[in-house]
Amino acid sequence: xxxxxxxxxxxxxxxxxxxxxxxxxxxxxxxxxxxxxxxxxxxxxxxxxxxxxxxxxxxxxxxxxxxxxxxxxxxxxxxxxxxxxxxxxxxxxxxxxxxxxxxxxxxxxxxxxxxxxxxxxxxxxxxxxxxxxxxxxxxxxxxxxxxxxxxxxxxxxxxxxxxxxxxxxxxxxxxxxxxxxxxxxxxxxxxxxxxxxxxxxxxxxxxxxxxxxxxxxxxxxxxxxxxxxxxxxxxxxxxxxxxxxxxxxxxxxxxxxxxxxxxxxxxxxxxxxxxxxxxxxxxxxxxxxxxxxxxxxxxxxxxxxxxxxxxxxxxxxxxxxxxxxxxxxxxxxxxxxxxxxxxxxxxxxxxxxxxxxxxxxxxxxxxxxxxxxxxxxxxxxxxxxxxxxxxxxxxxxxxxxxxxxxxxxxxxxxxxxxxxxxxxxxxxxxxxxxxxxxxxxxxxxxxxxxxxxxxxxxxxxxxxxxxxxxxxxxxxxxxxxxxxxxxxxxxxxxxxxxxxxxxxxxxxxxxxxxxxxxxxxxxxxxxxxxxxxxxxx
Numbered sequence: 283x284x285x286x287x288x289x290x291x292x293x294x295x296x297x298x299x300x301x302x303x304x305x306x307x308x309x310x311x312x313x314x315x316x317x318x319x320x321x322x323x324x325x326x327x328x329x330x331x332x333x334x335x336x337x338x339x340x341x342x343x344x345x346x347x348x349x350x351x352x353x354x355x356x357x358x359x360x361x362x363x364x365x366x367x368x369x370x371x372x373x374x375x376x377x378x379x380x381x382x383x384x385x386x387x388x389x390x391x392x393x394x395x396x397x398x399x400x401x402x403x404x405x406x407x408x409x410x411x412x413x414x415x416x417x418x419x420x421x422x423x424x425x426x427x428x429x430x431x432x433x434x435x436x437x438x439x440x441x442x443x444x445x446x447x448x449x450x451x452x453x454x455x456x457x458x459x460x461x462x463x464x465x466x467x468x469x470x471x472x473x474x475x476x477x478x479x480x481x482x483x484x485x486x487x488x489x490x491x492x493x494x495x496x497x498x499x500x501x502x503x504x505x506x507x508x509x510x511x512x513x514x515x516x517x518x519x520x521x522x523x524x525x526x527x528x529x530x531x532x533x534x535x536x537x538x539x540x541x542x543x544x545x546x547x548x549x550x551x552x553x554x555x556x557x558x559x560x561x562x563x564x565x566x567x568x569x570x571x572x573x574x575x576x577x578x579x580x581x582x583x584x585x586x587x588x589x590x591x592x593x594x595x596x597x598x599x600x601x602x603x604x605x606x607x608x609x610x611x612x613x614x615x616x617x618x619x620x621x622x623x624x625x626x627x628x629x630x631x632x633x634x635x636x637x638x639x640x641x642x643x644x645x646x647x648x649x650x651x652x653x654x655x656x657x658x659x660x661x662x663x664x665x666x667x668x669x670x671x672x673x674x675x676x677x678x679x680x681x682x683x684x685x686x687x688x689x690x691x692x693x694x695x696x697x698x699x700x701x702x703x704x705x706x707x708x709x710x711x712x713x714x715x716x717x718x719x720x721x722x723x724x725x726x727x728x729x730x731x732x733x734x735x736x737x738x739x740x741x742x743x744x745x746x747x748x749x750x751x752x753x754x755x756x757x758x759x760x761x762x763x764x765x766x767x768x769x770x771x772x773x774x775x776x777x778x779x780x781x782x783x784x785x786x787x788x789x790x791x792x793x794x795x796x797x798x799x800x801x802x803x804x805x806x807x808x809x810x811x812x813x814x815x816x817x818x819x
Contacts, residue, residue, distance in 0.1 A: 292342075298339070298340070298341070300337060305333055313331050315330065316330070316331045321566045383497055384441070384446075396478075397481060399482055402478045403474075410729065415436065430460045430463075519532075543559070551585075553598045563577060570603075574603045616758070624742055635713065637735065641739070644758035647671070647779065647780070653678075657711070658710055668797060673689065682781065684778075684783045687778065687781050690799050713728070766802060
């Protein structure tokens with residue numbers, strides 16, 4: 283149903299065009315004061331539901347505004363529809379079932395081309411920042427304080443729960459919504475772990491997927507003797523061998539098409555209707571891959587089944603797609619030399635041992651920041667005159683078997699007094715006090731230390747973070763590889779130093795001796811603090 287105020291409104295002061303709508307009388311009491319997130323030209327916009335709802339269309343152009351207005355109006359209408367059904371409370375099983383949809387969708391979308399495992403590690407760390415606020419034992423000292431509202435705000439950067447719930451036709455109460463937010467983030471962390479295994483070539487059975495129950499909506503669709511788009515999809519779903527998560531997700535896409543079209547009559551659907559919906563999805567900011575491989579694919583499957591079973595004369599979605607374009611500018615980068623110099627110079631002046639040594643050890647070894655932060659006094663050793671740090675599972679998490687390794691210490695690290703610092707610690711962890719950990723705490727202390735390091739790097743005024751495609755901690759792994767390759771060090775030696783699995787069976791034969799790694803590391807330039815030519819910056 284389309285309500286009044288169906289045309290864009292121009293702000294007389296700025297000239298910017300807006301969507302405007304009155305709160306419907308039958309939902310006014312239920313939704314007034316709430317905030318809703320809508321997509322406008324591919325960007326999220328959060329607005330408060332006041333008596334007059336206003337959403338900036340972010341343009342002064344009439345033609346562009348009309349398209350965006352129709353898109354926003356459809357999204358707002360879905361919120362009214364959800365409000366009319368009343369907020370529902372989900373069971374524990376339902377929450378985990380919905381989270382499972384996110385897990386299966388993340389894995390299914392990325393497992394054929396998972397990219398680098400390190401990318402998924404970064405994704406896990408980002409989600410972990412939001413999840414930390416969902417720990418009821420958070421004390422604000424060793425762990426983030428318990429604050430689900432803040433956790434929800436952080437996690438909203440990485441997934442859009444509003445759009446998902448609208449697609450499922452769900453209007454949740456506050457308690458269920460908070461629980462679902464945390465479980466979705468947890469499911470995505472698990473999905474990233476599976477994709478890390480895929481990135482390392484492990485395509486074994488996905489045991490994690492079995493932990494999630496199948497989502498079964500409580501509301502059933504009314505039976506009808508007519509040929510509906512819904513009935514075509516359900517017919518396809520019964521005969522399809524597709525994963526339940528895929529069927530559930532595709533069902534929501536078909537439902538969104540029906541909502542957009544305003545009718546569920548399969549025989550009346552024309553090619554121009556599908557083209558119009560495709561353009562609507564593009565306007566919302568959906569990627570070509572999502573539109574082609576998921577949303578249009580669902581519609582094509584439903585109508586293809588209808589054609590095969592003589593229920594509709596033709597498939598109106600055949601041949602419709604969005605032209606694929608590769609998106610540049612998404613690959614994560616290492617620090618530039620000047621940025622590395624700023625960090626290492628600041629570290630040299632830092633009084634906090636964490637800030638003093640962790641960035642320097644990461645720069646000289648290419649080790650993951652979590653590996654460095656969990657080092658203990660007993661992990662620093664010497665063999666045949668080579669001082670080294672030993673990354674091993676006794677200290678904490680090691681991501682892969684190849685991650686257990688000894689890495690020689692750089693000459694500058696020794697000259698700067700690192701061994702004296704180690705001796706001063708006596709025994710146990712170098713960079714945190716285990717006595718400060720509360721019983722039952724979930725987040726490992728090295729992770730907390732790593733997060734403090736990231737905050738410190740952010741405060742140095744350099745361009746780091748997801749927006750700049752440079753992780754404040756993980757950037758060292760990239761720059762370390764670059765520096766060693768520039769010195770002509772073989773990739774097999776680099777892999778051994780950084781704890782990566784061999785790229786091939788052939789590269790896996792033999793081993794990299796400690797003295798071989800020491801020679802390579804001793805030649806590494808540490809920008810701003812040490813150069814191999816004269817031993818000084």
